[in-house]
Amino acid sequence: MISDLLRIEGLRVYYYTRDGVVMAVDNVDLFMKKGETIGLVGESGSGKSTLGRAILRLVPPPGRIISGKIVFDGLNLTELSEEEMRKIRGKRISMVFQDPMTSLDPLMKIGDHIVETIMAHETLTREEAEEKAIKLLEQVGIRSERFMDYPHQFSGGMRQRVGIALALALNPDLVIADEPTSSLDVIVQFQILDLMKELKNLYGMGMILITHDISIIPGIADKVALMYAGQLVEFADAKSFFNEPLHPYGKALLESIPNIQHSDQKLKYIPGNPPDLINPPKGCRFSPRCPYATEKCREEEPPTIMVGRHRLVKCFQY
Amino acid sequence: MLPVLKGESMPLLKVVDLKKYFPVQRSFLERLLSRKIDYVKAVDGVSFEAEKGEVFSIAGESGCGKTTTGRLIVRLIDPTEGKIFFNGIDITSLSGEELRKLRKRMQIIFQNPYASLNPRMKIGENVGHPLEIHGIAYGREKEKLVMEMLEKVGLQPASKFYNAYPHELSGGQRQRVAVARAMILKPDFIVADEPISMIDVSLRARILELMIQLKEELDLTYLFITHDLAVAKYISDKIAIMYLGKIVEMGEKEVIFSDPKHPYTNALLSAVPVPDPNVKRKRIMLKGEVPSPINPPSGCRFHTRCPLATDTCRREEPKLVKIDDNHFVACHTVK
Numbered sequence: 001m002i003s004d005l006l007r008i009e010g011l012r013v014y015y016y017t018r019d020g021v022v023m024a025v026d027n028v029d030l031f032m033k034k035g036e037t038i039g040l041v042g043e044s045g046s047g048k049s050t051l052g053r054a055i056l057r058l059v060p061p062p063g064r065i066i067s068g069k070i071v072f073d074g075l076n077l078t079e080l081s082e083e084e085m086r087k088i089r090g091k092r093i094s095m096v097f098q099d100p101m102t103s104l105d106p107l108m109k110i111g112d113h114i115v116e117t118i119m120a121h122e123t124l125t126r127e128e129a130e131e132k133a134i135k136l137l138e139q140v141g142i143r144s145e146r147f148m149d150y151p152h153q154f155s156g157g158m159r160q161r162v163g164i165a166l167a168l169a170l171n172p173d174l175v176i177a178d179e180p181t182s183s184l185d186v187i188v189q190f191q192i193l194d195l196m197k198e199l200k201n202l203y204g205m206g207m208i209l210i211t212h213d214i215s216i217i218p219g220i221a222d223k224v225a226l227m228y229a230g231q232l233v234e235f236a237d238a239k240s241f242f243n244e245p246l247h248p249y250g251k252a253l254l255e256s257i258p259n260i261q262h263s264d265q266k267l268k269y270i271p272g273n274p275p276d277l278i279n280p281p282k283g284c285r286f287s288p289r290c291p292y293a294t295e296k297c298r299e300e301e302p303p304t305i306m307v308g309r310h311r312l313v314k315c316f317q318y
Numbered sequence: 319m320l321p322v323l324k325g326e327s328m329p330l331l332k333v334v335d336l337k338k339y340f341p342v343q344r345s346f347l348e349r350l351l352s353r354k355i356d357y358v359k360a361v362d363g364v365s366f367e368a369e370k371g372e373v374f375s376i377a378g379e380s381g382c383g384k385t386t387t388g389r390l391i392v393r394l395i396d397p398t399e400g401k402i403f404f405n406g407i408d409i410t411s412l413s414g415e416e417l418r419k420l421r422k423r424m425q426i427i428f429q430n431p432y433a434s435l436n437p438r439m440k441i442g443e444n445v446g447h448p449l450e451i452h453g454i455a456y457g458r459e460k461e462k463l464v465m466e467m468l469e470k471v472g473l474q475p476a477s478k479f480y481n482a483y484p485h486e487l488s489g490g491q492r493q494r495v496a497v498a499r500a501m502i503l504k505p506d507f508i509v510a511d512e513p514i515s516m517i518d519v520s521l522r523a524r525i526l527e528l529m530i531q532l533k534e535e536l537d538l539t540y541l542f543i544t545h546d547l548a549v550a551k552y553i554s555d556k557i558a559i560m561y562l563g564k565i566v567e568m569g570e571k572e573v574i575f576s577d578p579k580h581p582y583t584n585a586l587l588s589a590v591p592v593p594d595p596n597v598k599r600k601r602i603m604l605k606g607e608v609p610s611p612i613n614p615p616s617g618c619r620f621h622t623r624c625p626l627a628t629d630t631c632r633r634e635e636p637k638l639v640k641i642d643d644n645h646f647v648a649c650h651t652v653k
Contacts, residue, residue: 043518155607185379185545187604190589194603212519215548218595239595256523258548260590261597263572265552269523273488289520 004071005034005173005206006055011068013047013054020278024050024063026230029304029312032223034173037200037207039221039238041214043274047230052176052210056093057085073173091121094172098179100163104151110162111137111147117169133169139202140165140195157188164196168203178210193220214253218242226250229275229285232304235312246313249286284315292317328406329367330507330539331374331391336364336400338386342612358611360386362563363400365638368539368556370506375542375550378560379586381608384543387560388509391541392426393417404507422452425500429512431492435484435499441468442480445499452503463502470535471498471528490521494528501532511543526553547590551575556644559583562611562619565638569645579647582620618650626651 013025025047032038042048053059055070057077070077072093077085097103104113114133118124124132134144140161151159160180167175177196181189197220200207209221217224217238224241226234226249234247245251255268272289275281284302287293294316302316339357361383368374376384389395391402393409401410409420428434435444446464449455455463461480468476471494484492493513500508510529514522530553533540544550550557551571558568559582567580578584585602592599604623609615618636621627630650638648 043520045518157607185608186547186591187379187586187589188607189591190601190603193591213591214519215591215593218593218597219591242593242595253520254593256520257593258523258526258546258552259593260548260551260575260587261592261594261599263551263575267523267526267552269527270520271524273490274518274520 003033004031005036005073007031007069007071008051008055009069009071011051011054011070012066013050013059013063014066015063017062017278022277023230023280024277025054026280028068028227028230028232030225030232030235032206032208035200035204035206036223037209037221038223038225039214039217040208040210040225040227041212041217042227043212045229045274045277046227047277048210048212048227049178051227052095052178052208055174055176055208056089056095058089058095087121090117090172091170092172093174093176094167094170096160096163096167096175096177096180099183100159101151101156103163104159106151109148109150110142110154113162114165114169117166121170133165136165136169137162139168139199156184157192160184160188160192161195164192164199168199168205171203172205174206174208176208176210179212180209181216182211182213189216196220215257215259226253229280230277231285231314232312233286233314237310240308240311246307246311246318247286247315248290248292248317252289252291330370330372330405331368331541332401332403333367333387333391334365334401334403336387336390336402337362337398338383338390338395339398356612359563359614360611361390361397362614364560364563364565366558366565366568368541370539371533371537372555373533373540373542373553375544375554375557376560377544377547377550377557377586379545379608381562381611382560383563383611384545384560385511388426388511388541388543392424392509393420394426418452422503423505424507424509425503425505426509426511427493427496427500427513430516431489431496432484432516434496435492437484439483440480441473441482441484441487441495444484444495445502448499448503454503464498467498467502470532471495471501472524473498488521489517490525493517493525497525497528497532501536501538504536505538507539507541509541509543512545513542514549515544515546522549529553547587559586562608562614564619564648565646566620566649567647568638569642573642573645577645579641579645579652580620580649581624581626581651618648 008030011025011028015022015024040048054065065078111133115129118129118132142161181192221238224236224238225232228249234250245254252270270289275285281288283299284297287297297316302314304312304314305318307313307318338361339359342356364387378384390397401408412420442464446460449460465476468479473479473494514525542553554571557571557574558565561582567583585604588602606623615622617633618631621631636648636650638646640646
């Protein structure tokens with residue numbers, strides 16, 4: 001399909017650690033259209049961040065992309081040279097990190113961060129780049145007086161605004177936001193998510209929002225990609241997912257989160273622990289914790305099945 | 319003799335005008351240039367009561383003083399001003415043997431189970447250590463009590479966990495160990511400081527349920543500190559909302575969530591994400607972020623961000639007043 005912005009097929013990313021091979025991303029398929037927002041949801045260790053980084057080919061060692069394709073706008077990113085990849089990063093696919101304090105250079109002024117990014121990819125004069133940077137900062141709600149300030153003079157929320165401005169500086173087609181609001185307080189989280197939505201409408205880029213907090217998805221994402229133990233277990237449009245999750249893990253997860261709209265809610269909990277990805281359970285990886293698991297689930301890995309026209313679920317029940 | 323609080327019904331915990339100011343660290347040069355010492359007014363005049371058997375939550379954003387309040391109450395740090403009464407007894411200035419006796423009845427569960435357990439002690443020793451410190455049980459008897467407690471918090475088989483080290487356990491399991499350690503002395507009162515915020519999402523509900531179950535079994539009272547209002551709603555009987563060192567609204571859970579009065583409470587509740595795309599609700603977006611607690615705004619501390627602020631709010635600090643049974647608000651606009 002030509003309209004796909006991103007198409008991931010059979011992606012495997014493993015970490016070769018001293019204790020063994022961690023199968024962080026294990027045979028994942030994912031596709032997204034231009035301008036779509038996908039909420040990539042999972043617990044810590046589910047492989048969601050590794051997947052996000054793999055798209056930019058930024059998996060830190062000892063991690064490696066083992067196999068699979070990442071086709072972005074017709075280009076298979078896994079086959080590009082490092083030189084070619086560098087032209088994609090920032091320019092066509094950019095990233096927003098969880099804590100911008102660690103992604104911003106503490107010795108560099110806020111404005112210079114953006115100017116440098118623009119000048120690295122575009123042929124503009126310093127003045128033109130500065131003008132563009134000021135405009136960008138204003139768009140994310142930072143007054144031009146703060147152009148000369150350093151990152152430590154900014155609060156967490158303001159730093160994340162800078163992180164977003166940086167990610168948008170080159171007008172990319174895809175932004176990968178890895179837990180962009182997880183270190184922020186709830187009111188600031190609300191502001192940042194709102195800003196991201198607004199900018200998405202303005203710029204029309206696609207977005208992959210990586211988060212462990214499934215509650216923030218309905219307000220912002222069109223689709224949900226749910227990961228468990230290195231695999232994609234469900235992929236659906238957000239509304240259908242929240243109305244009726246198909247995978248038992250998705251079901252259990254939604255029943256285990258307190259919802260502020262409910263009174264007298266009874267939480268259900270998921271027994272057991274997330275598995276060790278060096279020795280994942282045989283068969284379906286969720287089977288040791290799944291209330292519906294059968295003999296077959298414990299023996300064989302379930303295939304990914306298309307339910308309806310656009311939903312994918314990795315479970316024998318369907 | 320310890321001073322006893324007089325009154326007909328005595329709450330298990332009563333906090334009166336509690337304050338904690340931390341001096342701001344300054345460089346040598348700054349100290350030469352100015353003699354003035356700045357203080358972070360982390361907790362600035364907090365009063366509340368928690369009845370026996372209750373779950374009293376303190377909720378608010380980072381920097382509002384909720385954790386400091388919890389630490390003051392279990393006497394991990396000393397207050398600048400104010401009084402803490404536990405079971406009618408003023409514990410604000412206890413020390414030595416008396417303070418140690420108090421610790422037997424008041425325990426704390428910390429946020430980070432990766433930092434709160436001694437990595438060189440086996441799980442059994444981590445949990446059993448308080449028994450030795452308080453001279454309750456040693457040797458075989460201690461082991462027996464620890465095993466029972468490990469079973470109770472769901473670390474089964476207990477004998478396997480007894481001899482494990484913290485690094486062998488997952489975050490959720492470690493937090494159960496922290497719960498077991500807090501409960502082993504059979505306290506009356508537990509401060510739980512964000513006990514689930516560092517745990518995997520799928521394990522949070524289990525820890526919450528465990529805490530609720532143990533509360534019933536052991537007849538406990540909790541001071542539950544959280545930034546997550548959905549969790550606060552789930553677990554609490556009463557809630558206090560803090561902003562910049564002060565309680566802005568306090569009351570029964572039902573009242574706070576169904577009929578919040580303070581503009582900050584309203585904004586805070588409306589910012590909480592809801593995992594349901596069908597819910598349409600009014601959302602109030604506050605501008606800016608929480609000001610510095612070193613020089614908090616004059617008058618009402620929230621006036622710089624409040625959509626309803628008037629001149630009075632900028633000048634006078636509102637008091638926390640009772641507007642209904644079990645509903646207190648500190649706001650000039652609420653009558």
